Amino acid sequence: MFRLQGRLVDNLPKVYGLYTGGFIIFIALMAILDKMGVSAATIGVLFVAFTICIYALIGWLSRTMELGAYYVAGREVPAVYNGMATAADWMSGASFVALAGGIYFGGYGYMAFIVGWTGGYVLVNALMAPYLRKFGCYTVPDFIGTRYGGNFARLCAVIILVVASFTYVTAQIDASGTIAARALNISYETGVWFGLAAILMCSMLGGMRAVTWTQVAQYIVLIIAYLVPIIWMSNRQGFGIIPHFSYGEAILRIQELEPLVKLGTKATETFAGRSILTVPQMATGAPLESWKFATLALCMMAGTASLPHILMRYFTTPSVRSARKSVAWSLFFIFLLYFSAPCLATLTKLQLLDPNLPTAIIGKPFAEVANLAWIKNWASVGMVAISDSNKDGILQINEFFMRPDVVVLATPEIAGLPYVISGLVAAGGLAAAMSTADGLILAIANALSHDLYYKMIDPKADVRLRLIVARVLLVIIGVLAAFIASLHITGILGAVAWAFCFACSGLFFPLVLGVWWKRANRQGAIAGMIVGFVAGSAYLYYVQNGGAPWWGIDGLRFGMIGMPASLVSMVLVSLMTPAPSADIQKMVDDTRIPTGGTILEASH
Amino acid sequence: MAPNNEADRIEGHWSKTRNLTFVILGLWFVFAFVLPWYTKALNAYTFMGFPLGFYFIAQGSLIAFVVMIFVQNWFQDKIDDEFGFHEDQ
Numbered sequence: 017m018f019r020l021q022g023r024l025v026d027n028l029p030k031v032y033g034l035y036t037g038g039f040i041i042f043i044a045l046m047a048i049l050d051k052m053g054v055s056a057a058t059i060g061v062l063f064v065a066f067t068i069c070i071y072a073l074i075g076w077l078s079r080t081m082e083l084g085a086y087y088v089a090g091r092e093v094p095a096v097y098n099g100m101a102t103a104a105d106w107m108s109g110a111s112f113v114a115l116a117g118g119i120y121f122g123g124y125g126y127m128a129f130i131v132g133w134t135g136g137y138v139l140v141n142a143l144m145a146p147y148l149r150k151f152g153c154y155t156v157p158d159f160i161g162t163r164y165g166g167n168f169a170r171l172c173a174v175i176i177l178v179v180a181s182f183t184y185v186t187a188q189i190d191a192s193g194t195i196a197a198r199a200l201n202i203s204y205e206t207g208v209w210f211g212l213a214a215i216l217m218c219s220m221l222g223g224m225r226a227v228t229w230t231q232v233a234q235y236i237v238l239i240i241a242y243l244v245p246i247i248w249m250s251n252r253q254g255f256g257i258i259p260h261f262s263y264g265e266a267i268l269r270i271q272e273l274e275p276l277v278k279l280g281t282k283a284t285e286t287f288a289g290r291s292i293l294t295v296p297q298m299a300t301g302a303p304l305e306s307w308k309f310a311t312l313a314l315c316m317m318a319g320t321a322s323l324p325h326i327l328m329r330y331f332t333t334p335s336v337r338s339a340r341k342s343v344a345w346s347l348f349f350i351f352l353l354y355f356s357a358p359c360l361a362t363l364t365k366l367q368l369l370d371p372n373l374p375t376a377i378i379g380k381p382f383a384e385v386a387n388l389a390w391i392k393n394w395a396s397v398g399m400v401a402i403s404d405s406n407k408d409g410i411l412q413i414n415e416f417f418m419r420p421d422v423v424v425l426a427t428p429e430i431a432g433l434p435y436v437i438s439g440l441v442a443a444g445g446l447a448a449a450m451s452t453a454d455g456l457i458l459a460i461a462n463a464l465s466h467d468l469y470y471k472m473i474d475p476k477a478d479v480r481l482r483l484i485v486a487r488v489l490l491v492i493i494g495v496l497a498a499f500i501a502s503l504h505i506t507g508i509l510g511a512v513a514w515a516f517c518f519a520c521s522g523l524f525f526p527l528v529l530g531v532w533w534k535r536a537n538r539q540g541a542i543a544g545m546i547v548g549f550v551a552g553s554a555y556l557y558y559v560q561n562g563g564a565p566w567w568g569i570d571g572l573r574f575g576m577i578g579m580p581a582s583l584v585s586m587v588l589v590s591l592m593t594p595a596p597s598a599d600i601q602k603m604v605d606d607t608r609i610p611t612g613g614t615i616l617e618a619s620h
Numbered sequence: 621m622a623p624n625n626e627a628d629r630i631e632g633h634w635s636k637t638r639n640l641t642f643v644i645l646g647l648w649f650v651f652a653f654v655l656p657w658y659t660k661a662l663n664a665y666t667f668m669g670f671p672l673g674f675y676f677i678a679q680g681s682l683i684a685f686v687v688m689i690f691v692q693n694w695f696q697d698k699i700d701d702e703f704g705f706h707e708d709q
Contacts, residue, residue: 139648261668337697344689358678
C-alpha cells in the first residue's frame with residue numbers, strides 16, 4: 017500500500033497524480049468490460065459506485081475536531097488546488113448537465129450565462145477575495161458583522177445567505193438524485209436520499225477540510241467526463257483533436273442549414289418538459305436582445321461575487337497573495353468547461369441537422385429515426401419524443417422534441433460512442449452536483465453554527481460543542497433540502513438563476529462597499545441588505561404572479577431591481593447617519609494591505 | 621522607492637491598488653458588456669473561421685477574463701513589493 021511521508025498538503029501532486037492515474041485505469045477497465053459484453057447498466061452502476069466510494073474515503077480520512085480545520089481547512093490549501101476545489105464547488109449539476117443544452121436551445125440569449133459565470137471572477141478577484149482573506153473571517157456574515165458591527169447586521173446577512181444558498185442547493189440535490197436514480201436504476205425519491213447520504217459523507221466529519229479534498233477529486237472526474245466525449249466526437253467529424261479553436265465552420269454550416277430545415281416552425285403538439293428547436297444559433301437583432309444579454313450577464317456576475325459558498329473558498333488559502341492566485345486558477349479551471357459548452361452544443365446540433373452526416377435525423381424517414389437505439393432509450397424515460405405531426409413520413413424540425421439535459425447526457429450515444437463514455441458522463445454529472453451541494457450545505461450550516469449560534473446565542477460555547485452544533489445543523493439542512501428537492505417544485509435552471517439574484521440583491525453592495533467605501537456604516541449596510549433583498553424578492557413575486565416585466569427584466573434577472581435599490585438605500589442612509597468610528601476606519605485600512613495578521617485573529 | 625512614513629506608505633499603496641483595479645474593471649466592462657452588446661454587428665467579420673461576435677461570447681471574452689486576472693495579480697504583487705507589503709511565507 018502506498019504510504020504518505022508527512023502531511024497531505026506536502027504530497028498533493030503525488031496523491032492527486034495517483035488518483036487521476038487510477039481513475040484513467042478504471043475507465044480503461046470499464047472499456048474492456050464493455051467490449052467483453054458486460055451490460056451498460058452494470059457499467060453505469062460501477063462508475064457511480066466507484067467514484068462515490070472514493071469521495072467517501074477522502075471525507076473519512078479528512079475528519080477533524082479542530083475549529084480551524086473544520087471552518088477553513090486550516091488555511092493551508094495551495095492556490096492551484098483551491099482553484100480546482102472552487103471550480104468543482106462552482107460548476108453545479110446545472111452547469112454540467114444543462115449549460116450546453118441551454119445553448120443548443122437558447123442560442124445567443126443563453127450565452128449570457130457563460131459570459132456572466134466567468135466574468136464574475138474578475139469582480140471576485142478585483143473587489144472581494146483578497147480583502148476578505150485578509151480579514152480572516154470564517155463565514156461571509158462574519159465579515160458583515162465585524163465590519164459594520166452589531167448582531168442585527170450579521171443576522172440580515174445570515175438570512176440572505178440562507179435564502180440564496182438554500183434555493184440553490186435544492187436544485188443540486190435534485191440533480192444528484194436524478195443522475196443517481198438513472199445510473200443505479202432506483203426510483204427518483206430513493207435517488208435523492210441516496211445522493212444526500214453521499215454528500216453528507218463527504219462533509220460531515222471533516223467540514224471544510226474534507227469538502228476541499230473531495231472537491232479537488234470531483235473536479236478531476238468532472239472535467240475528464242466533459243472533455244472526453246467532445247474530443248472523441250470532434251475526431252469523428254473531422255474537427256481535429258481539440259475542436260475548440262476550429263468549430264467555426266460548424267457554426268457557419270448551421271447558419272446555412274437553419275433556413276433549409278425551416279427553423280422557427282411552430283410545433284403542433286406538446287410533450288411535457290420537452291421542446292423543439294426554434295431559436296437560431298446566432299444573434300438576430302431582435303428588440304431588447306442586447307439589453308437582455310447584458311442584464312442577465314450582470315446579475316450572474318454580481319451574484320458570483322456575493323455567493324458565500326464561493327467566497328468562503330478563498331478563506332482557506334495560506335495568504336492574501338495565494339487567495340488572489342487561487343481566484344485566477346479557479347477561473348482557469350472553470351473556463352476549461354465553459355468554453356467547451358458552446359462547442360459541444362454546436363457539434364451536437366450539427367450532427368442532428370446536417371444531412372451529410374450519418375448521425376443526422378432531421379429530414380430523414382420517420383420510421384428509420386424511430387428505430388434508432390438512442391431515440392428509443394431516451395424516449396422511454398421521457399427525455400425525447402418524436403411524432404410525425406404532419407404525416408408526411410419525414411421527421412421535420414418541429415417534430416423532434418427533447419429536454420435540454422439530453423444534449424450532454426445523450427451525446428455519446430447520438431455520436432455512437434461506446435457505453436463506457438455514457439457511464440463516465442453520469443459519474444461527471446454526479447460529481448458536479450455533489451460538489452456544489454457540499455459547498456452550499458456547508459456554507460449554510462457554518463453561517464448558522466458560527467454566526468447565529470456561537471456569535472449571537474451562546475458566545476461561551478467550547479470548541480467541542482460548537483463542532484457538534486455545526487454537524488447537527490449540517491444534517492438538518494441536508495435533510496430539509498433533500499425533502500424539498502423530492503417534492504420537485506422548481507426547475508433546475510430557474511432555481512439557479514434565482515439564487516444568484518437573491519445573493520446580489522442583498523449582499524453585493526454591503527460586501528463591496530465594506531472594503532471600498534470607508535464611510536459606509538452599520539445603518540447603511542442594514543438598509544442596503546434589507547431594501548435590496550426585499551425589493552428584488554417583491555419584484556420576483558410580481559413577475560411570477562403574471563405581472564408584466566419592466567424592460568424585459570424577468571424572473572431570471574430580478575437582481576436588476578434589487579441591486580440599484582440596495583446601492584441607493586445604502587449610500588443615502590450611510591450619508592444621513594454618523595460616520596463609522598475611527599477604529600472601524602482603521603480596520604478598513606488594515607483590510608486593504610496584505611501584510612500583518614488577520615483582523616479577526618484574536619476573536620475566534 | 622517606498623516612502624518611509626507609514627501613513628504615506630499605506631496611502632501610496634492603496635492609490636496604486638485602486639488605479640489598477642479601475643483599469644481592470646474598465647477592461648472587464650468592455651469584454652463583458654460592450655463586445656457582447658454588438659455581437660450581431662461583429663458577426664459580419666470572421667476570426668479563425670468563427671463569426672467574430674459569436675467568437676467573443678463563446679471564447680474570446682472568457683480568455684480575456686482569465687488573462688486579466690493573472691495580469692492584475694502580477695501587477696498587484698509588484699505594487700505590494702514596492703511598498704513593502706510582501707507577506708513573508
